[in-house]
Amino acid sequence: QVQLVESGGGLVQPGGSLRLSCAASGRTFSSYPMGWFRQVPGKERDFVAAISRSGASTYYADSVKGRFTISRDNAKSTVYLQMGNLKPEDTALYYCAAKTVGLTSRSSEQYDNWGRGTQVTVSS
Secondary structure, rough: OOEEEEEEEEEOOOOOOOEEEEEEEEEOOOOOOEEEEOOOOOOEEEEEEEEEEOOOEEEEEOOOOOOEEHHHHHHHHEEEEEEEEOOHOOOOOEEEEEOOOOOOOOHHHHHHEEOOOOEEEEEE
């Protein structure tokens, strides 16, 4: 079992930046891929970004490619999501997730441990 705690959300103006963090505990952090997802009320949880165990491979949703960067520090058991050029449509509750079985994935159904989320609001 993996426990995940997100932080770093908040209110930011369009064009601004935020860095989300997700601290993990439990299983050895470097043994599983990590992902970031987001959800707005009334809609499904959407894939944002994912990173492999070592951090060598990263994956992004088309909507955030070139603006967001996922990274991880295995020594600190933390995954990050650096978000830039934020847009109002990026407003959502952002979740980090751990996939303790198998390889990195874009599918939320394959992630078996979730944090409680951190709210990001992009508005002027």
